[in-house]
Structure formats: C-alpha cells, structure tokens
Amino acid sequence: MILVTGGTGFIGRAVVARLVAAGRDVAVLARRRDARDARARVAAALGDEAAGVRVVEGELAAEGAGLAPDERRWLRERVETVVHCAGDTSFAPRLSAPYVAAHVDGPVALLRALAGGRLERWVHMSTAYVCGTREGTIREDEGDLGQTFHNAYERVKLQAETAVRAAGAAAGIDVRVLRPSIVVGAAPATAGGTPSNLFFAFVRLLAGLARWRADAPLRLEGAPRARFNVVPLDHVAAATVALAACPEAAGGTFHLVVRDAPRQAAMLALLVERLGVSGLRLLDARSEPLVDPSPLERRVARMLGPYRAYLGQDVRFDDTAAAAALTRVGVPSATLTAGDVRRLVDLALLGETPAPV
Ligand SMILES: NC(=O)c1ccc[n+]([C@@H]2O[C@H](COP(=O)([O-])OP(=O)(O)OC[C@H]3O[C@@H](n4cnc5c(N)ncnc54)[C@H](OP(=O)(O)O)[C@@H]3O)[C@@H](O)[C@H]2O)c1
Structure with a gap:
C-alpha cells in the first residue's frame, strides 16, 4: 500500500489520481478542518477517484503526526511506500513552531512510526528552491552549502530534507527527495x-x-x-509515481524541472x-x-x-539524475x-x- 500525505493539495491530489488510475492500493493522510472530517475533505478534493481510497486522519503539526493508535497500527501493517506531499507553502508563516513541526517533526514522527512495520521507502516532496538565493547551475547532489534564503519556506524545506534523510538512515528506510521548480x-x-x-x-x-x-x-x-522555472503539474505527478516505484531511484535526489x-x-x-x-x-x-x-x-x-x-x-536546475531515472x-x-x-x-x-x- 502507498500512503500519500497532502492528498487534498494541488500536487497531492494529482499524485493520488494517478496512483488510483494505475490500480494501486492507496491511503491518504488528511486532516479534519472547518467541521469537516478528513474523509469528506478527501472526497471533495478527489471526486470519484476517492472511492477506493482509505482515508486516515492525521495532523503533522501534532504529536506523533496526530495518528490514533489503531490507525498507526493499521498503517504499519500495510504501508510500504509513503509519498509525502503535505506541506504548508506559505512563505511567511504566522507562527513558527507549528510550521516547523508540520514540515520537520511531523514527517519524521510518521516515518519512525511506520518504520517498524512494512515501510521500505519514503518519497519526499521538497522544492528546487532549497537552493535559496544561489544563482547559476544548481546540482541535485547539492544541499546545505550555507546559502541564504528568500524566506522561511525555503529554509524549512531544506531542514526537512536533512531531518528526514537522517531519520531514514537510522531506521533503514530508503529516502528519495523530489525537488520540483514552480509547478x-x-x-x-x-x-x-x-x-x-x-x-x-x-x-x-x-x-x-x-x-x-x-x-x-x-x-x-x-x-x-x-x-x-516552471514545470507542468502532469509531469510532476507522473515523475513522482514513477520514481516512487523505480528501484534505481533509491536514495536519490531529483530535480523535477524543465531542462534548460x-x-x-x-x-x-x-x-x-x-x-x-x-x-x-x-x-x-x-x-x-x-x-x-x-x-x-x-x-x-x-x-x-x-x-x-x-x-x-x-538559476538553472541541473536534472541529470532525474532525466536518467525517468528515461529508464x-x-x-x-x-x-x-x-x-x-x-x-x-x-x-x-x-x-x-x-x-
Ligand atoms: N506548488 C508548487 O509550485 C510547489 C513547488 C515545489 C514544491 N512544492 C512542494 O510540494 C508539496 C505540496 O505542495 P502543494 O502545492 O500541493 O501545496 P498545497 O496545495 O497548499 O497543499 C498542501 C497539502 O499539505 C497538507 N498539509 C499542510 N499542512 C499539513 C499538516 N500540518 N498536517 C497534514 N497535512 C498538511 C494540506 O492539507 P489541508 O488541505 O488540510 O490544508 C494539503 O493537502 C509541498 O511540500 C511543497 O513544498 C510545491
């Protein structure tokens, strides 16, 4: 089973739709909001595609990703891949603590919670703009080079990459980082x-x-x-689904961009x-x-x-690794x-x- 976070969002709903169309067994982690429960919100976002999808309520800014113990157990027994598309993309959050919790602590808690079960890989939606204010060519194997950032968003996305990679290494989970440009x-x-x-x-x-x-x-x-630097949503969704399943993509970092x-x-x-x-x-x-x-x-x-x-x-995002894996x-x-x-x-x-x- 594949668990997708952020399934009510722009990128997440396109990823879920593709997985469902491909006949995959999909669960979505979503939160309740405005007096509507997670299932109703996922149904509203996905329409007919939500029919066969299992919805699990979670809140990444909460302790233990906000999962009820029985839901956590259920997920641990089934989920092999997490495609993590959730994230607050506001550039200047009103409060820093829940923002960092949702981007960094929540995903790490979710990874650790599922790591003792069937989880094998974590596909992490980051952004090409973890490069901050750097200019020129940015390579996929570059991360924290002491760059400055335009905003809190870029900084927390890089922090999340680092934390999730460390948690994955400690738990024996294959972490794949995807970095789209502007979708x-x-x-x-x-x-x-x-x-x-x-x-x-x-x-x-x-x-x-x-x-x-x-x-x-x-x-x-x-x-x-x-x-x-814009990239079409269809490409990001197709590449995400493909890279999640491709054995050669293990451990990689991939720019999802329009080359040149x-x-x-x-x-x-x-x-x-x-x-x-x-x-x-x-x-x-x-x-x-x-x-x-x-x-x-x-x-x-x-x-x-x-x-x-x-x-x-x-800025030019080099996509050598992504192009090789996607061609394959x-x-x-x-x-x-x-x-x-x-x-x-x-x-x-x-x-x-x-x-x-
Ligand atoms: N859009 C772009 O151009 C772009 C480019 C590069 C990278 N990205 C990355 O792609 C990912 C998805 O972005 P998007 O454009 O799809 O954003 P979006 O449309 O704003 O969707 C964000 C998703 O994350 C969920 N979410 C936010 N905070 C959460 C929390 N605390 N707990 C649980 N779920 C939470 C939202 O759920 P609710 O419906 O409950 O709010 C929603 O499903 C983000 O990580 C972003 O950094 C986006």
Missing part, C-alpha cells in the same frame, strides 16, 4: 496553488488586454535573460504570440527599474509582488515548447479552478 496546472486556491493561479491570472490579464486595449503599453519588471527552461523574454514572447497582445515590454529590474508606473503597471507589479524575488533570480522508466522529459505554452494558455483561459476543500 503550473489547474490549481485549487491553496497556498501551494498560488503561483500557478497567479501565472494563470497573468495570462487572463494579457488575454483581456489583447481583447480590449490592444495598444495599452505595459512594462513589467523581471530579468529577461533569467530562466522561467526558456528565458523570461522567450516565455513572454510565446505568451504574446499566443494571445496576440501588443505593447508589452519586459524590463531588467536590476538595470532599468520601472519608473512612473501607470495604474495598470502598478496593478500587475502588485499582483506579481510575492514572487518578485524569484523573477529576479537567474519511460517518463518523457518535461518541456515548455510553443505547443506546451499554448496548452497552458488554453488551460488558463478555459479551465476551471478546482475548489479548495
């Missing part, structure tokens, strides 16, 4: 879905400009030559071409900051504000060709935003 796809209105929804909102805004004010000038601040992602200027050109918008200019924030912004430019800058630091960072199991590389961008634009314009639960 895009139809996202619920969760913290993790925010960057994707923002990207889609930006696409919709451009589409609106193209329709109504084709000649409105719009200057954006970014780093035209920096890579636009397009530069911001190229990405914007693809969007402009697809949407037929004109008057758009991407400024280099370092050498040509935006002066005298129009109300529209101010609105767009505000909208992209939380991700400003990421738009200014020039037949998962195609993630790409951002003109066709892929067209599909993302269509998803933004036509797709519905899944409901949060």
